[in-house]
Amino acid sequence: MDEMELRFEGNPDPGRWRHRRKEGKGRSVVAFVIVLLLLGGLGAGGWYGYDRFAGRFLAADYDGPGSGEVIVEVKKGDSASTIAETLHGAGVVKSTRAFVNAANENPKSTGIQVGQYKLRKEMKASEAVVALLDLKNKHVEGAFTIPEGWTHMQVFDALSKETGIPVAEFDKAAENVQALGVPALWFKRTDGKKVNKKDIEGFLYPATYELPKDATAEQILKMMIKNFNAEMDKLDFVETVQSELNISPYEALVAASIAQVEARLDVDMGPVARVLYNRAYTGNFPCTCLQLDSTVNYWLRLIGKDAKASEKLLASELHDPKNPYNYDVKGMAIGPISNPGEVALKGAMNPPKSNYYFFVTIDDKGTTAYGVTNDDHEKNKLIACKNGIPIC
Incomplete structure (x- = not known):
């Protein structure tokens, strides 16, 4: 029987499904x-x-x-x-x-x-x-799980339902991220862009937390930030990114947050992160911008609107000059768009080398195809359309 293994929270050896033996x-x-x-x-x-x-x-x-x-x-x-x-x-x-x-x-x-x-x-x-x-x-009382890829808005909404604490109190507590325990090194970038010190996105590490009874919003967020710091230390994220990629840890965190949303399969987290780096830093991509629907959708959520399927996003939304996450912003996005998990973080730390500048999901299994040129990308999009992916 084809027996495959699931990755669960807390598993020291996470992985996708792995074939072991065949039927016949x-x-x-x-x-x-x-x-x-x-x-x-x-x-x-x-x-x-x-x-x-x-x-x-x-x-x-x-x-x-x-x-x-x-x-x-x-x-x-x-x-x-x-x-x-x-x-x-x-x-x-x-x-x-x-x-x-x-x-x-x-x-x-x-x-x-x-x-x-x-x-x-x-x-x-x-x-x-x-x-x-x-x-x-979930049956365990007092347990609260942050799934990989959730935004801070989703986390705060779920926390409010779980604890009865108004979302506004979590928003207020998150206004001073450094006071919650995020080290100062995370508020620096190598590309000249400023880091918003009131932006908690990316620092709420996906995991299952035991919420103390009668804990305040501030105490809960501090507990999550403490776990984020511990996981970053365990991964050696900061040192690896600075020495291997020559970018700030924050920029790599942004890339991980985007890869978490864009890649359907774990195997694509690293390759997608590499595409982001190629677009933002090499100078070989015409606009040196990311041109991603996911960042545009993140902004729509921030301003209280619903996210849209890629084929339904309007040109005015993609290129909205008021949107700091729009298609045309040069370089890496100004901040994370989700809270990435271990696989996405590892992918952003150690992305495989490639000269790819394009990627697209081509089937309902989540398979991602990559391209060097726009012509490659258009061919991959045709494959996606033939497989029923609504991007045409």
Whole structure:
């Protein structure tokens, strides 16, 4: 069976799904064993054995949302098959194979976090995957998770719902980022642009936090900043960026925050960061600007508007002179547009060398294609359009 591993919060060796072994002959062996169990005169015992093998290797699935309530736990280091066994044992899914298949087909499944979840019995496997991705189903009291790629606005809104503290109090506490514990070295850039010391974006490290009872907004944010500093030290982010890339840590943080949003797959975090650096710093990209829809959408969110799909963004929005994140701003963006996780940060620290200046998602699996020239990019866009990606 194709067994693949999920990356969970706190896993010391995070990774995407990894193939381990293939099916083929394995199916024949399973079929042979099932036949033996059914024909070997084992009666009830044979049926029990068949049920176990069918649950493990056949993709039997429920067809509804399920009913009732059951608590299941995803533990540190659990593989996809381990989670499937847990769910099958709790009566959530009809077979382990159905869950593994559903997880493989959902590119977001790698975002499932460690913890306890409230699920229903007899759920369709694909709905069980979605339920595990929904933080509202988290059962651990006092635990609060920041998913990779959330903006500070999303974090504050979720924190307010979790704690009852008004969003305005988090906004006020975030007005002095340095007082919350962000070191002064993060407020410098090598490209001459100024860093907004009231901008907390990028410093709220994605993780699961235990919120102290009756904690204030300031105390909660200080706890998160403390974790950010610890993770940066663990990654040796500052020293690596300064010595290997000759840019400020803040600029690399900005790149990581953009790669986190733009790259659908972990493997593309580094290559996308390299494209950003190539555009912003080499002088070989005509406008030396980023030209990204994601930065434009971030500004729309900042001013209280909804983000738009790329094909729906207007030229007036892309080139809005009042938008400091617009298409035409030269160099690296003025600040982070999300809170990047470990993979994106590592990608921004150690991006693979390339002469790519373009990238585009070309299928619903999140595959990214790269190009050196605009002609390359247009060809990749045609591939995306043929695959149903709405960018034409």
